[in-house]
Amino acid sequence: MSGRFREGSLSARFGRQFVTLVLALTLFFLAVPVVMTFVSSFASDWFGVFPTGFVTLGNWEDVIVGTGVGADVSVGSSLAYSTGLALGGVVINLIVGVPIAYAVARYEFWGRDWVNVFAILPLAPGIILGVAFLRTYPDLSTSGIALIIGYSLLKAPYMVMAVQSSFQSMDLQQIEESARSLGASWPRTFLTVIVPNARTGIIAGSIISWTLAAAEFNFSYIVYSRGTPPLAIFLFNNITNASFLNAAAAVSVFFLLIALVTIALQIIGNRGAVRRI
Amino acid sequence: MSEVSLERVTKRFDSTVAVNDVSIDIDDGEVMGIVGPSGCGKTTALRLVAGFETPTDGTIRYDGDDVTHVPPENRNVGLVFQSYALFNNMSVLKNVTFGPKMHGVGKEERRERAHELLELLDIEELADRNPKTLSGGQQQRVGLARALAIEPHILLLDEPMTGLDAKLKQTLRQELGQLLDDLGVTTLYVTHDQEQAMSMCDRIAVMNEGHLEQIGTPAEIYEEPANEFVAGFIGTANLLDGTVRDGTLSLGFEDVDTPEAVASNGAVTVLVRPDDIPVGSGPIDVEVTNLFYQGEHIQATGELPDGRELTLRLDRSETAVGIGDTISIDFDPESLHIIESTR
Incomplete structure (x- = not known):
């Protein structure tokens, strides 16, 4: 009885391979500039198709030591400054974002949907928030406080979303009520049971919002006025003032940072997965 | 405690x-x-x-x-x-x-x-x-x-x-x-x-x-x-409408002595559990309309002479009974429970 069990159509037979191929080509297309930039940071020339004159650490020296070729300061001081500012933003997000994520996941209250929308949608672009900040608090722009507050506002959605997904995977009400019936007050329940149970989401949210804050350009560009530049401004100065190869070394610092963060997130994700088994 | x-x-x-x-x-x-x-x-x-x-x-x-x-x-x-x-x-x-x-x-x-x-x-x-x-x-x-x-x-x-x-x-x-x-x-x-x-x-x-x-x-x-x-929530229940008049309970197809003290004459609801209905002999004929084999026993649905449905419990050995067969049952007044006024 031929034809009774027909072979699949063309899309059924080759669809998967086709999608895989398109995906691989797209990833290759996106990854090549990153790899080329990183590789060229160790080259002394790039006039033709490929960089030449390997291997030199001169470009990295300009960036790390801060010879003044691209920016006035070394990447270390700029990175340290941004690390501190972004950490400040993360701390604010932990204090405000975690309770908001909890409230939205746990309770029914008037305006809950609106709180949720405002907390998880990055509504104001950095540039607009920056201008608004300068108009409202002109004195703050000389200190890092404006940057810290702005970073926390801009990156809050990533914290709230990561923590919320952790909360949503638990039976919050029953866990909270169990702890309270065992004699724990509400604050104690929140700090010793609820928050530790959402640890994976809190760590992931902190890392993501920190990384994005450390690299936030638009808001930093508008608000920053003098002193050590935040990392994003440092990178921008390198790109605009120095040769491409020098800028490549500066940008590679950021690539390495992203790679480290990605690895950290993977490890956290795997730990979460192991615990779930 | x-x-x-x-x-x-x-x-x-x-x-x-x-x-x-x-x-x-x-x-x-x-x-x-x-x-x-x-x-x-x-x-x-x-x-x-x-x-x-x-x-x-x-x-x-x-x-x-x-x-x-x-x-x-x-x-x-x-x-x-x-x-x-x-x-x-x-x-x-x-x-x-x-x-x-x-x-x-x-x-x-x-x-x-x-x-x-x-x-x-x-x-x-x-x-x-x-x-x-x-x-x-x-x-x-x-x-x-x-x-x-x-x-x-x-x-x-x-x-x-x-x-x-x-x-x-x-x-x-x-x-x-x-x-x-x-x-x-x-x-x-x-x-x-x-x-x-x-x-x-x-x-x-x-x-x-x-x-x-x-x-x-x-x-x-x-x-x-x-x-x-x-009665309906706890266990399987047959609830039948009946009338009490001077110590006699009329179920429509069968009259029995009232099983317990009833305050007044009038309409009542009567509970009888399936396992309290003797099957095999008795004055009432029931037509089997459905059978559910449940391992330890067989649950049957039967139709009374007046068309009302009744749930019965058959012994596991009674596999000869089929849908459409007529079986005889009896009501033991002792096992009937009168629920007097319904809300």
């Missing part, structure tokens, strides 16, 4: 009355069940006892003391949920010592108490494990150990076996029943599963739409249900 009572308790949520003027007294060491269909108010009743809800009206007492407005953390209640709600950020041992720690019990004493309970529940080897890695049955035992570790005034069990498979449920039911008996813990057991409640509880409160329909021992509830709802 202690006595716990709900005195004329009402709980309203906006326009919904979840619990309506309910009074239940739970004696010291008693296992009280609350059963009823979904939305009947049984979980709200449990939450009122635990302190997670405050009654709109009425009083809740522990050992005579009014605890109506005492927050849950000060009530000393042991709570086991359907999901067990174990703390996955702590080991099994830490889960069990959490309650005593919150009550200010010293480290050595609380560890000792936890080990005793884990041993009693036969899960000592799990002390260092993370609750996430345990099976449903093991998690339930940990939840129970954790709730018992605070030596609660009352143990509250909210559908604690719903997620388990049938065989495990049966085993745990026996073990839990035995354990509660041995420990003498005052317990409130909320479930929609009337079979579980019947086998585990000293008394059962049947709730429907926020009302307490009846409270009594499992035998009282089964044999003498207060109304049609209780």
Whole structure:
């Protein structure tokens, strides 16, 4: 009885391979500039198709030591400054974002949907928030406080979303009520049971919002006025003032940072997965 | 352990009355069940006892003391949920010592108490494990150990076996029943599963739409249900309309002596359980319309001469009976229970 069990159509037979191929080509297309930039940071020339004159650490020296070729300061001081500012933003997000994520996941209250929308949608672009900040608090722009507050506002959605997904995977009400019936007050329940149970989401949210804050350009560009530049401004100065190869070394610092963060997130994700088994 | 009572308790949520003027007294060491269909108010009743809800009206007492407005953390209640709600950020041992720690019990004493309970529940080897890695049955035992570790005034069990498979449920039911008996813990057991409640509880409160329909021992509830709802909810029931006139009960197709004292003549509803109807001989012919083989017996649906349906229980050996056959049955006046006025 031929034809009774027909072979699949063309899309059924080759669809998967086709999608895989398109995906691989797209990833290759996106990854090549990153790899080329990183590789060229160790080259002394790039006039033709490929960089030449390997291997030199001169470009990295300009960036790390801060010879003044691209920016006035070394990447270390700029990175340290941004690390501190972004950490400040993360701390604010932990204090405000975690309770908001909890409230939205746990309770029914008037305006809950609106709180949720405002907390998880990055509504104001950095540039607009920056201008608004300068108009409202002109004195703050000389200190890092404006940057810290702005970073926390801009990156809050990533914290709230990561923590919320952790909360949503638990039976919050029953866990909270169990702890309270065992004699724990509400604050104690929140700090010793609820928050530790959402640890994976809190760590992931902190890392993501920190990384994005450390690299936030638009808001930093508008608000920053003098002193050590935040990392994003440092990178921008390198790109605009120095040769491409020098800028490549500066940008590679950021690539390495992203790679480290990605690895950290993977490890956290795997730990979460192991615990779930 | 202690006595716990709900005195004329009402709980309203906006326009919904979840619990309506309910009074239940739970004696010291008693296992009280609350059963009823979904939305009947049984979980709200449990939450009122635990302190997670405050009654709109009425009083809740522990050992005579009014605890109506005492927050849950000060009530000393042991709570086991359907999901067990174990703390996955702590080991099994830490889960069990959490309650005593919150009550200010010293480290050595609380560890000792936890080990005793884990041993009693036969899960000592799990002390260092993370609750996430345990099976449903093991998690339930940990939840129970954790709730018992605070030596609660009352143990509250909210559908604690719903997620388990049938065989495990049966085993745990026996073990839990035995354990509660041995420990003498005052317990409130909320479930929609009337079979579980019947086998585990000293008394059962049947709730429907926020009302307490009846409270009594499992035998009282089964044999003498207060109304049609209780009769239909607990076990399989045949409810037949009949008329009482001068000591005779007329069922339409059969007249029998009234089985018990009936206050007045008039229309009544009569309960007869399938297992109380002798099959094989008798004056009433029933046509079999459906058969359900259930392993231990066969449940049959039959049509009475006047067209009304009746559920019957056939012996497993009666496999010769088929759909469309006519079988003879009898009604034993002793096994009929008259539910006088229907609401």
